[in-house]
Amino acid sequence: MLSLRSISAGYGSFRALFDVSLEVAAGEAIGVVGPNGAGKSTLMRVISGMLRASSGELSFEGRSLTRLPAHRIVEAGIAHVPEHRRLFAKLTVEENLRIGAFLPQARRHYAERSEWVYALFPRLLERRRQLAGTLSGGEQQMVAIGRALMSKPKMLLMDEPSAGLAPLVVEQVFALVHRIREEGFTVLIVEQNLRQVLEVVDRAYLLEVGRIRLSGSSAELKDDPTIRQAYMGL
Amino acid sequence: MDIYLLEAVINGILLGGVLALLALGLNLIFGVIDVVWICYAELVMCGMYMIFWLHSFFGWPILLASFAAILGVAGLGVLLHLLVISPILESAPINQLLATGGMLFFLQSLATLLFGTDFRNIGLRLPIIELGDIFISYSRLLAFGTALIGAVALYLFLSRTYLGIAMRAIAQDREIMGLMGVDQRRIYLITSAVGGALAGLAACLLVLQYDVHPFIGLSFGPITFMICVLGGLGNMIGGFVAAFVMSQIIAIGGYYFSIEISYVLAFVFFIVLMLIRPQGLLAR
Numbered sequence: 001m002l003s004l005r006s007i008s009a010g011y012g013s014f015r016a017l018f019d020v021s022l023e024v025a026a027g028e029a030i031g032v033v034g035p036n037g038a039g040k041s042t043l044m045r046v047i048s049g050m051l052r053a054s055s056g057e058l059s060f061e062g063r064s065l066t067r068l069p070a071h072r073i074v075e076a077g078i079a080h081v082p083e084h085r086r087l088f089a090k091l092t093v094e095e096n097l098r099i100g101a102f103l104p105q106a107r108r109h110y111a112e113r114s115e116w117v118y119a120l121f122p123r124l125l126e127r128r129r130q131l132a133g134t135l136s137g138g139e140q141q142m143v144a145i146g147r148a149l150m151s152k153p154k155m156l157l158m159d160e161p162s163a164g165l166a167p168l169v170v171e172q173v174f175a176l177v178h179r180i181r182e183e184g185f186t187v188l189i190v191e192q193n194l195r196q197v198l199e200v201v202d203r204a205y206l207l208e209v210g211r212i213r214l215s216g217s218s219a220e221l222k223d224d225p226t227i228r229q230a231y232m233g234l
Numbered sequence: 235m236d237i238y239l240l241e242a243v244i245n246g247i248l249l250g251g252v253l254a255l256l257a258l259g260l261n262l263i264f265g266v267i268d269v270v271w272i273c274y275a276e277l278v279m280c281g282m283y284m285i286f287w288l289h290s291f292f293g294w295p296i297l298l299a300s301f302a303a304i305l306g307v308a309g310l311g312v313l314l315h316l317l318v319i320s321p322i323l324e325s326a327p328i329n330q331l332l333a334t335g336g337m338l339f340f341l342q343s344l345a346t347l348l349f350g351t352d353f354r355n356i357g358l359r360l361p362i363i364e365l366g367d368i369f370i371s372y373s374r375l376l377a378f379g380t381a382l383i384g385a386v387a388l389y390l391f392l393s394r395t396y397l398g399i400a401m402r403a404i405a406q407d408r409e410i411m412g413l414m415g416v417d418q419r420r421i422y423l424i425t426s427a428v429g430g431a432l433a434g435l436a437a438c439l440l441v442l443q444y445d446v447h448p449f450i451g452l453s454f455g456p457i458t459f460m461i462c463v464l465g466g467l468g469n470m471i472g473g474f475v476a477a478f479v480m481s482q483i484i485a486i487g488g489y490y491f492s493i494e495i496s497y498v499l500a501f502v503f504f505i506v507l508m509l510i511r512p513q514g515l516l517a518r
Binding site for chain 1 (some may be wrong): 362399400402404407409411412413414415416417
Protein backbone atom coordinates (compact mmCIF):
# COMPACT_ATOMS: atom_id res chain seq x y z
CA MET A 1 0.00 0.00 0.00
CA LEU A 2 2.69 2.47 1.05
CA SER A 3 6.16 2.05 -0.26
CA LEU A 4 9.33 4.04 0.37
CA ARG A 5 12.37 3.34 -1.76
CA SER A 6 15.80 4.75 -0.84
CA ILE A 7 14.42 7.89 0.75
CA SER A 8 16.98 10.44 1.87
CA ALA A 9 16.00 13.71 3.46
CA GLY A 10 17.31 16.45 5.68
CA TYR A 11 17.17 20.06 6.75
CA GLY A 12 19.59 22.32 4.89
CA SER A 13 22.99 20.64 4.93
CA PHE A 14 21.98 18.29 7.76
CA ARG A 15 20.90 14.87 6.56
CA ALA A 16 18.46 13.07 8.82
CA LEU A 17 17.54 10.05 6.66
CA PHE A 18 19.80 7.87 4.52
CA ASP A 19 18.42 5.43 1.96
CA VAL A 20 15.38 4.41 3.94
CA SER A 21 13.19 1.75 2.31
CA LEU A 22 10.00 0.55 3.89
CA GLU A 23 6.81 -1.23 2.92
CA VAL A 24 3.39 -1.20 4.49
CA ALA A 25 0.69 -3.55 3.20
CA ALA A 26 -3.02 -2.75 3.44
CA GLY A 27 -4.44 -3.63 6.84
CA GLU A 28 -1.05 -3.89 8.50
CA ALA A 29 0.13 -2.03 11.57
CA ILE A 30 3.78 -1.16 11.29
CA GLY A 31 6.04 0.40 13.88
CA VAL A 32 9.13 2.47 13.33
CA VAL A 33 11.11 2.44 16.54
CA GLY A 34 14.37 3.96 17.58
CA PRO A 35 16.00 6.41 19.94
CA ASN A 36 15.53 10.16 20.05
CA GLY A 37 17.04 11.86 17.01
CA ALA A 38 17.03 8.72 14.88
CA GLY A 39 15.00 10.49 12.18
CA LYS A 40 11.63 8.96 13.00
CA SER A 41 9.70 12.23 12.86
CA THR A 42 11.56 13.27 9.71
CA LEU A 43 10.37 10.03 8.12
CA MET A 44 6.78 10.88 9.02
CA ARG A 45 7.17 14.41 7.69
CA VAL A 46 8.46 13.09 4.38
CA ILE A 47 5.54 10.68 4.00
CA SER A 48 2.93 13.34 4.72
CA GLY A 49 4.57 15.93 2.49
CA MET A 50 5.62 18.40 5.17
CA LEU A 51 9.21 17.86 4.07
CA ARG A 52 10.39 17.00 0.58
CA ALA A 53 12.75 14.04 0.21
CA SER A 54 16.07 14.95 -1.36
CA SER A 55 16.10 11.64 -3.22
CA GLY A 56 14.14 8.42 -3.38
CA GLU A 57 10.64 7.37 -4.31
CA LEU A 58 7.47 7.44 -2.29
CA SER A 59 4.29 5.80 -3.52
CA PHE A 60 0.85 5.01 -2.16
CA GLU A 61 -1.48 2.50 -3.80
CA GLY A 62 0.76 2.48 -6.83
CA ARG A 63 0.66 6.25 -7.23
CA SER A 64 3.75 8.41 -6.74
CA LEU A 65 3.52 10.91 -3.89
CA THR A 66 7.06 12.18 -4.19
CA ARG A 67 6.26 15.67 -5.44
CA LEU A 68 2.85 16.21 -3.89
CA PRO A 69 2.25 18.96 -1.32
CA ALA A 70 0.87 17.94 2.10
CA HIS A 71 -2.77 18.77 1.36
CA ARG A 72 -2.77 16.51 -1.71
CA ILE A 73 -1.35 13.63 0.30
CA VAL A 74 -4.25 13.85 2.77
CA GLU A 75 -6.51 13.78 -0.26
CA ALA A 76 -4.82 10.56 -1.38
CA GLY A 77 -5.84 8.95 1.92
CA ILE A 78 -2.97 9.35 4.38
CA ALA A 79 -3.75 11.19 7.61
CA HIS A 80 -0.98 12.25 9.96
CA VAL A 81 -1.38 12.60 13.73
CA PRO A 82 1.56 14.92 14.36
CA GLU A 83 4.05 14.73 17.19
CA HIS A 84 2.86 16.56 20.32
CA ARG A 85 -0.68 16.39 18.92
CA ARG A 86 -0.60 19.97 17.61
CA LEU A 87 -4.25 20.68 18.32
CA PHE A 88 -5.73 24.07 17.64
CA ALA A 89 -5.84 24.96 21.31
CA LYS A 90 -8.13 27.98 20.94
CA LEU A 91 -10.70 26.11 18.88
CA THR A 92 -13.29 23.81 20.41
CA VAL A 93 -13.07 20.04 20.15
CA GLU A 94 -15.83 20.13 17.54
CA GLU A 95 -14.05 22.81 15.50
CA ASN A 96 -10.86 20.75 15.59
CA LEU A 97 -12.82 17.86 14.11
CA ARG A 98 -14.32 20.17 11.49
CA ILE A 99 -10.86 21.24 10.38
CA GLY A 100 -9.99 17.57 10.04
CA ALA A 101 -12.90 17.26 7.61
CA PHE A 102 -11.83 20.23 5.52
CA LEU A 103 -11.48 18.29 2.26
CA PRO A 104 -14.60 18.45 0.07
CA GLN A 105 -14.92 14.66 0.02
CA ALA A 106 -14.78 14.61 3.85
CA ARG A 107 -17.21 17.52 4.32
CA ARG A 108 -19.97 15.61 2.64
CA HIS A 109 -19.67 12.89 5.27
CA TYR A 110 -19.09 15.17 8.24
CA ALA A 111 -22.23 14.21 10.16
CA GLU A 112 -21.72 10.45 10.00
CA ARG A 113 -17.95 10.73 10.48
CA SER A 114 -18.20 12.88 13.58
CA GLU A 115 -20.86 10.59 15.00
CA TRP A 116 -18.50 7.68 14.44
CA VAL A 117 -15.56 9.49 16.07
CA TYR A 118 -17.73 10.43 19.05
CA ALA A 119 -18.81 6.80 19.33
CA LEU A 120 -15.17 5.77 19.28
CA PHE A 121 -14.27 8.39 21.92
CA PRO A 122 -17.43 9.11 23.96
CA ARG A 123 -15.39 11.42 26.20
CA LEU A 124 -15.06 13.85 23.29
CA LEU A 125 -18.82 14.10 22.91
CA GLU A 126 -19.08 15.42 26.47
CA ARG A 127 -16.34 17.95 25.80
CA ARG A 128 -17.18 18.95 22.28
CA ARG A 129 -17.84 22.61 23.09
CA GLN A 130 -14.73 22.90 25.23
CA LEU A 131 -11.54 24.54 23.94
CA ALA A 132 -9.10 21.83 22.93
CA GLY A 133 -6.32 23.45 24.95
CA THR A 134 -8.21 22.86 28.20
CA LEU A 135 -8.35 19.06 27.81
CA SER A 136 -6.08 16.55 29.55
CA GLY A 137 -3.21 14.99 27.62
CA GLY A 138 -5.03 11.74 26.95
CA GLU A 139 -8.16 13.55 25.78
CA GLN A 140 -6.06 15.75 23.54
CA GLN A 141 -4.58 12.65 21.96
CA MET A 142 -8.13 11.43 21.31
CA VAL A 143 -8.93 14.72 19.55
CA ALA A 144 -5.73 14.48 17.51
CA ILE A 145 -6.58 10.96 16.40
CA GLY A 146 -10.24 11.87 15.83
CA ARG A 147 -9.24 14.92 13.79
CA ALA A 148 -7.07 12.75 11.55
CA LEU A 149 -9.84 10.17 11.15
CA MET A 150 -12.28 12.86 10.00
CA SER A 151 -10.60 13.04 6.59
CA LYS A 152 -11.68 9.43 6.01
CA PRO A 153 -8.14 8.17 5.51
CA LYS A 154 -7.08 4.71 4.43
CA MET A 155 -3.90 4.98 6.40
CA LEU A 156 -3.03 6.66 9.65
CA LEU A 157 0.45 7.95 10.52
CA MET A 158 1.00 8.38 14.24
CA ASP A 159 4.04 10.25 15.43
CA GLU A 160 4.99 9.45 19.05
CA PRO A 161 1.43 9.22 20.36
CA SER A 162 2.76 8.51 23.88
CA ALA A 163 5.17 11.46 24.04
CA GLY A 164 4.77 13.71 27.05
CA LEU A 165 1.99 11.68 28.64
CA ALA A 166 1.88 10.12 32.11
CA PRO A 167 2.50 6.33 32.23
CA LEU A 168 -1.15 5.55 32.95
CA VAL A 169 -2.27 7.72 30.04
CA VAL A 170 0.31 6.07 27.79
CA GLU A 171 -1.47 2.76 28.41
CA GLN A 172 -4.76 4.35 27.43
CA VAL A 173 -3.23 5.76 24.27
CA PHE A 174 -1.95 2.36 23.22
CA ALA A 175 -5.39 0.95 23.89
CA LEU A 176 -6.66 3.64 21.48
CA VAL A 177 -4.16 2.56 18.86
CA HIS A 178 -5.34 -0.98 19.30
CA ARG A 179 -8.94 0.07 18.67
CA ILE A 180 -7.97 2.04 15.58
CA ARG A 181 -6.35 -1.13 14.26
CA GLU A 182 -9.47 -3.12 14.93
CA GLU A 183 -11.45 -0.58 12.90
CA GLY A 184 -9.45 -1.80 9.92
CA PHE A 185 -7.08 1.12 9.38
CA THR A 186 -3.61 0.62 8.09
CA VAL A 187 -1.36 2.20 10.70
CA LEU A 188 2.22 3.39 10.64
CA ILE A 189 3.33 4.37 14.10
CA VAL A 190 6.58 5.93 15.21
CA GLU A 191 7.54 5.39 18.83
CA GLN A 192 10.34 5.56 21.32
CA ASN A 193 8.29 3.46 23.67
CA LEU A 194 9.44 0.22 22.12
CA ARG A 195 8.08 -2.27 24.58
CA GLN A 196 4.51 -1.04 24.26
CA VAL A 197 4.47 -0.39 20.55
CA LEU A 198 5.60 -3.92 19.80
CA GLU A 199 2.43 -5.11 21.51
CA VAL A 200 0.18 -3.38 18.96
CA VAL A 201 2.04 -3.66 15.64
CA ASP A 202 2.57 -6.62 13.30
CA ARG A 203 6.02 -5.66 12.13
CA ALA A 204 8.53 -3.00 12.99
CA TYR A 205 11.62 -1.28 11.66
CA LEU A 206 14.44 -0.12 13.89
CA LEU A 207 15.75 3.27 12.80
CA GLU A 208 19.12 4.46 14.11
CA VAL A 209 20.86 7.69 13.06
CA GLY A 210 18.82 7.90 9.90
CA ARG A 211 19.25 4.32 8.70
CA ILE A 212 17.11 1.20 8.99
CA ARG A 213 19.12 -1.18 11.20
CA LEU A 214 16.73 -4.03 11.64
CA SER A 215 13.29 -5.10 10.63
CA GLY A 216 11.04 -8.01 11.40
CA SER A 217 7.85 -9.15 13.02
CA SER A 218 7.08 -7.89 16.50
CA ALA A 219 7.85 -11.30 17.96
CA GLU A 220 11.22 -11.43 16.22
CA LEU A 221 12.17 -7.98 17.40
CA LYS A 222 11.07 -8.68 20.94
CA ASP A 223 13.51 -11.61 21.00
CA ASP A 224 16.32 -9.86 19.18
CA PRO A 225 19.37 -9.66 21.46
CA THR A 226 20.49 -6.15 20.38
CA ILE A 227 17.01 -4.78 20.92
CA ARG A 228 16.60 -6.49 24.27
CA GLN A 229 19.91 -5.14 25.43
CA ALA A 230 19.83 -1.61 24.03
CA TYR A 231 16.15 -0.74 24.21
CA MET A 232 14.48 -2.91 26.78
CA GLY A 233 17.25 -3.08 29.34
CA LEU A 234 17.01 -6.84 29.57
CA MET B 235 -26.32 65.22 30.91
CA ASP B 236 -25.51 67.93 28.45
CA ILE B 237 -27.42 67.32 25.22
CA TYR B 238 -24.42 68.22 23.04
CA LEU B 239 -22.21 65.83 24.95
CA LEU B 240 -24.82 63.13 24.33
CA GLU B 241 -24.75 63.99 20.65
CA ALA B 242 -20.96 63.71 20.65
CA VAL B 243 -21.13 60.32 22.36
CA ILE B 244 -23.68 59.06 19.83
CA ASN B 245 -21.58 60.32 16.94
CA GLY B 246 -18.58 58.63 18.50
CA ILE B 247 -20.41 55.34 18.58
CA LEU B 248 -21.43 55.78 14.95
CA LEU B 249 -17.85 56.61 13.94
CA GLY B 250 -16.66 53.56 15.89
CA GLY B 251 -18.67 51.24 13.67
CA VAL B 252 -16.73 52.05 10.52
CA LEU B 253 -13.40 52.08 12.35
CA ALA B 254 -14.27 48.69 13.82
CA LEU B 255 -14.94 47.36 10.33
CA LEU B 256 -11.54 48.56 9.14
CA ALA B 257 -9.85 47.13 12.23
CA LEU B 258 -11.54 43.76 11.64
CA GLY B 259 -10.27 43.65 8.07
CA LEU B 260 -6.72 44.54 9.02
CA ASN B 261 -6.73 42.08 11.93
CA LEU B 262 -8.05 39.32 9.70
CA ILE B 263 -5.20 39.82 7.23
CA PHE B 264 -2.63 39.99 10.00
CA GLY B 265 -4.04 37.03 11.90
CA VAL B 266 -4.24 34.71 8.92
CA ILE B 267 -1.40 35.79 6.62
CA ASP B 268 0.84 37.31 9.30
CA VAL B 269 1.42 40.40 7.18
CA VAL B 270 0.38 43.98 7.92
CA TRP B 271 -1.21 45.77 5.00
CA ILE B 272 0.12 49.27 5.70
CA CYS B 273 -1.75 50.40 2.59
CA TYR B 274 -5.13 49.19 3.91
CA ALA B 275 -6.71 52.65 4.06
CA GLU B 276 -5.44 53.31 0.53
CA LEU B 277 -7.48 50.33 -0.66
CA VAL B 278 -10.47 52.11 0.89
CA MET B 279 -9.49 55.22 -1.07
CA CYS B 280 -9.44 53.14 -4.28
CA GLY B 281 -12.91 51.86 -3.45
CA MET B 282 -14.19 55.37 -2.89
CA TYR B 283 -12.85 56.42 -6.29
CA MET B 284 -14.48 53.38 -7.88
CA ILE B 285 -17.87 54.39 -6.48
CA PHE B 286 -17.33 58.00 -7.44
CA TRP B 287 -16.50 57.18 -11.05
CA LEU B 288 -19.11 54.50 -11.52
CA HIS B 289 -21.83 56.63 -9.97
CA SER B 290 -21.00 60.20 -10.98
CA PHE B 291 -19.28 59.55 -14.29
CA PHE B 292 -20.91 56.44 -15.70
CA GLY B 293 -24.22 57.04 -14.04
CA TRP B 294 -24.51 53.69 -12.27
CA PRO B 295 -27.06 53.61 -9.45
CA ILE B 296 -25.30 54.09 -6.10
CA LEU B 297 -26.15 50.62 -4.82
CA LEU B 298 -24.80 48.93 -7.93
CA ALA B 299 -21.67 51.10 -7.85
CA SER B 300 -21.18 50.22 -4.18
CA PHE B 301 -21.52 46.54 -4.87
CA ALA B 302 -19.08 46.79 -7.77
CA ALA B 303 -16.61 48.62 -5.51
CA ILE B 304 -16.79 45.87 -2.87
CA LEU B 305 -15.96 43.31 -5.55
CA GLY B 306 -13.37 45.62 -7.08
CA VAL B 307 -11.48 46.15 -3.82
CA ALA B 308 -11.71 42.43 -3.06
CA GLY B 309 -9.99 41.91 -6.42
CA LEU B 310 -7.38 44.53 -5.49
CA GLY B 311 -6.74 42.61 -2.27
CA VAL B 312 -6.13 39.43 -4.25
CA LEU B 313 -3.81 41.27 -6.65
CA LEU B 314 -1.94 42.82 -3.73
CA HIS B 315 -1.41 39.37 -2.29
CA LEU B 316 -0.34 37.76 -5.55
CA LEU B 317 1.97 40.52 -6.77
CA VAL B 318 3.40 41.98 -3.57
CA ILE B 319 2.87 39.75 -0.54
CA SER B 320 3.23 36.26 -1.97
CA PRO B 321 6.83 36.70 -3.23
CA ILE B 322 7.98 38.02 0.16
CA LEU B 323 5.91 35.79 2.43
CA GLU B 324 9.03 34.25 3.94
CA SER B 325 10.96 37.52 4.22
CA ALA B 326 11.68 39.43 7.41
CA PRO B 327 8.67 41.40 8.70
CA ILE B 328 10.48 44.70 8.15
CA ASN B 329 10.75 43.94 4.43
CA GLN B 330 7.06 43.15 4.27
CA LEU B 331 6.28 46.41 6.05
CA LEU B 332 8.44 48.33 3.59
CA ALA B 333 6.72 46.64 0.65
CA THR B 334 3.16 47.33 1.76
CA GLY B 335 4.28 50.78 2.96
CA GLY B 336 5.63 51.35 -0.54
CA MET B 337 2.24 50.34 -1.91
CA LEU B 338 0.69 53.12 0.18
CA PHE B 339 2.74 55.76 -1.66
CA PHE B 340 2.28 53.96 -4.95
CA LEU B 341 -1.52 54.01 -4.63
CA GLN B 342 -1.55 57.64 -3.47
CA SER B 343 0.62 58.69 -6.41
CA LEU B 344 -1.34 56.61 -8.87
CA ALA B 345 -4.59 58.21 -7.69
CA THR B 346 -3.02 61.66 -7.97
CA LEU B 347 -1.84 60.88 -11.48
CA LEU B 348 -5.22 59.52 -12.58
CA PHE B 349 -7.62 61.81 -10.79
CA GLY B 350 -5.61 64.84 -9.66
CA THR B 351 -5.75 66.24 -6.14
CA ASP B 352 -9.29 67.64 -6.40
CA PHE B 353 -11.75 66.73 -3.70
CA ARG B 354 -14.57 64.77 -5.30
CA ASN B 355 -18.01 64.24 -3.92
CA ILE B 356 -20.66 61.85 -5.11
CA GLY B 357 -23.19 64.62 -4.48
CA LEU B 358 -25.55 62.45 -2.52
CA ARG B 359 -27.17 64.26 0.40
CA LEU B 360 -28.77 62.02 2.94
CA PRO B 361 -31.17 63.60 5.42
CA ILE B 362 -30.30 64.55 8.99
CA ILE B 363 -32.36 62.89 11.65
CA GLU B 364 -33.63 65.06 14.50
CA LEU B 365 -34.32 63.41 17.81
CA GLY B 366 -35.49 66.25 20.01
CA ASP B 367 -32.44 68.52 20.12
CA ILE B 368 -30.03 65.88 18.90
CA PHE B 369 -28.97 65.82 15.28
CA ILE B 370 -27.76 62.56 13.80
CA SER B 371 -26.63 62.28 10.24
CA TYR B 372 -28.46 59.55 8.40
CA SER B 373 -25.32 58.58 6.49
CA ARG B 374 -23.48 57.95 9.76
CA LEU B 375 -26.32 55.88 11.09
CA LEU B 376 -26.39 53.90 7.86
CA ALA B 377 -22.62 53.45 8.04
CA PHE B 378 -22.83 52.26 11.62
CA GLY B 379 -25.64 49.82 10.90
CA THR B 380 -23.96 48.40 7.82
CA ALA B 381 -20.61 48.12 9.60
CA LEU B 382 -22.27 46.16 12.40
CA ILE B 383 -23.97 43.86 9.90
CA GLY B 384 -20.59 43.40 8.20
CA ALA B 385 -18.98 42.54 11.53
CA VAL B 386 -21.72 40.04 12.39
CA ALA B 387 -21.44 38.47 8.93
CA LEU B 388 -17.68 38.13 9.41
CA TYR B 389 -18.23 36.59 12.84
CA LEU B 390 -20.67 34.03 11.42
CA PHE B 391 -18.30 33.27 8.56
CA LEU B 392 -15.38 32.68 10.94
CA SER B 393 -17.36 30.58 13.39
CA ARG B 394 -19.65 28.55 11.13
CA THR B 395 -17.94 27.78 7.84
CA TYR B 396 -15.09 25.39 7.07
CA LEU B 397 -13.13 28.21 5.48
CA GLY B 398 -13.67 30.49 8.46
CA ILE B 399 -12.60 27.86 10.96
CA ALA B 400 -9.54 27.12 8.83
CA MET B 401 -8.67 30.83 8.89
CA ARG B 402 -8.78 30.86 12.68
CA ALA B 403 -6.80 27.64 12.83
CA ILE B 404 -4.08 28.88 10.51
CA ALA B 405 -3.36 31.75 12.88
CA GLN B 406 -2.60 29.18 15.61
CA ASP B 407 -0.50 26.65 13.72
CA ARG B 408 0.57 27.41 10.18
CA GLU B 409 2.77 24.39 9.61
CA ILE B 410 0.24 21.62 10.08
CA MET B 411 -2.56 23.10 7.96
CA GLY B 412 -1.42 20.94 5.05
CA LEU B 413 -2.02 17.84 7.18
CA MET B 414 -5.64 18.93 7.48
CA GLY B 415 -5.95 18.96 3.71
CA VAL B 416 -5.87 22.76 3.65
CA ASP B 417 -4.01 24.50 0.84
CA GLN B 418 -2.50 27.51 2.57
CA ARG B 419 -2.08 29.50 -0.63
CA ARG B 420 -5.78 29.21 -1.34
CA ILE B 421 -6.69 30.32 2.18
CA TYR B 422 -4.38 33.33 1.81
CA LEU B 423 -6.06 34.34 -1.44
CA ILE B 424 -9.53 34.02 0.04
CA THR B 425 -8.46 35.97 3.14
CA SER B 426 -7.04 38.72 0.93
CA ALA B 427 -10.33 38.85 -0.96
CA VAL B 428 -12.35 39.05 2.28
CA GLY B 429 -10.00 41.69 3.72
CA GLY B 430 -10.32 43.65 0.48
CA ALA B 431 -14.12 43.30 0.49
CA LEU B 432 -14.24 44.73 4.02
CA ALA B 433 -12.17 47.71 2.84
CA GLY B 434 -14.58 48.02 -0.08
CA LEU B 435 -17.55 48.00 2.27
CA ALA B 436 -15.89 50.68 4.39
CA ALA B 437 -15.39 52.69 1.19
CA CYS B 438 -19.13 52.53 0.44
CA LEU B 439 -19.89 53.90 3.90
CA LEU B 440 -17.21 56.58 3.97
CA VAL B 441 -17.97 57.93 0.51
CA LEU B 442 -21.36 59.03 1.86
CA GLN B 443 -19.68 61.22 4.48
CA TYR B 444 -16.37 62.37 3.05
CA ASP B 445 -14.99 63.78 -0.17
CA VAL B 446 -12.59 61.54 -2.07
CA HIS B 447 -9.04 62.66 -2.71
CA PRO B 448 -5.77 60.71 -3.07
CA PHE B 449 -4.78 61.31 0.57
CA ILE B 450 -8.07 60.47 2.25
CA GLY B 451 -6.49 57.24 3.51
CA LEU B 452 -4.35 59.25 5.88
CA SER B 453 -7.42 60.47 7.77
CA PHE B 454 -8.30 56.98 8.96
CA GLY B 455 -5.35 54.71 8.18
CA PRO B 456 -3.16 55.68 11.16
CA ILE B 457 -6.10 55.57 13.58
CA THR B 458 -7.01 52.08 12.31
CA PHE B 459 -3.48 50.85 13.03
CA MET B 460 -3.61 52.36 16.50
CA ILE B 461 -6.90 50.59 17.10
CA CYS B 462 -5.51 47.25 15.97
CA VAL B 463 -2.40 47.57 18.11
CA LEU B 464 -4.47 48.77 21.05
CA GLY B 465 -6.74 45.75 20.77
CA GLY B 466 -3.79 43.42 20.30
CA LEU B 467 -2.77 42.80 16.67
CA GLY B 468 -4.73 39.91 15.23
CA ASN B 469 -7.24 39.96 18.09
CA MET B 470 -10.61 40.56 16.42
CA ILE B 471 -12.62 41.25 19.55
CA GLY B 472 -9.88 43.45 20.97
CA GLY B 473 -9.82 45.51 17.79
CA PHE B 474 -13.59 45.80 17.79
CA VAL B 475 -13.66 47.13 21.36
CA ALA B 476 -10.66 49.39 20.81
CA ALA B 477 -12.41 50.99 17.82
CA PHE B 478 -15.19 52.23 20.09
CA VAL B 479 -12.78 53.35 22.81
CA MET B 480 -10.81 55.39 20.29
CA SER B 481 -13.87 56.85 18.61
CA GLN B 482 -15.21 57.98 21.99
CA ILE B 483 -11.93 59.69 22.82
CA ILE B 484 -12.10 61.49 19.49
CA ALA B 485 -15.78 62.40 19.84
CA ILE B 486 -15.70 63.55 23.46
CA GLY B 487 -12.32 65.25 23.00
CA GLY B 488 -13.82 67.04 20.02
CA TYR B 489 -16.72 68.21 22.17
CA TYR B 490 -14.62 69.61 25.02
CA PHE B 491 -11.74 70.94 22.93
CA SER B 492 -11.53 70.70 19.18
CA ILE B 493 -11.31 67.90 16.67
CA GLU B 494 -7.55 68.49 16.25
CA ILE B 495 -6.95 68.27 19.97
CA SER B 496 -9.10 65.16 20.14
CA TYR B 497 -6.73 63.35 17.77
CA VAL B 498 -3.81 64.51 19.91
CA LEU B 499 -5.62 63.04 22.92
CA ALA B 500 -6.21 59.79 21.09
CA PHE B 501 -2.54 59.46 20.22
CA VAL B 502 -1.45 60.38 23.76
CA PHE B 503 -3.85 57.76 25.12
CA PHE B 504 -2.37 55.27 22.69
CA ILE B 505 1.23 56.03 23.67
CA VAL B 506 0.49 55.91 27.39
CA LEU B 507 -1.38 52.64 27.02
CA MET B 508 1.44 51.15 25.00
CA LEU B 509 3.80 51.96 27.88
CA ILE B 510 1.50 50.33 30.44
CA ARG B 511 0.11 47.45 28.37
CA PRO B 512 2.30 46.89 25.31
CA GLN B 513 0.44 43.66 24.54
CA GLY B 514 -2.80 45.55 23.90
CA LEU B 515 -5.98 46.29 25.83
CA LEU B 516 -7.60 42.87 25.84
CA ALA B 517 -4.55 40.63 25.50
CA ARG B 518 -4.32 37.89 28.08
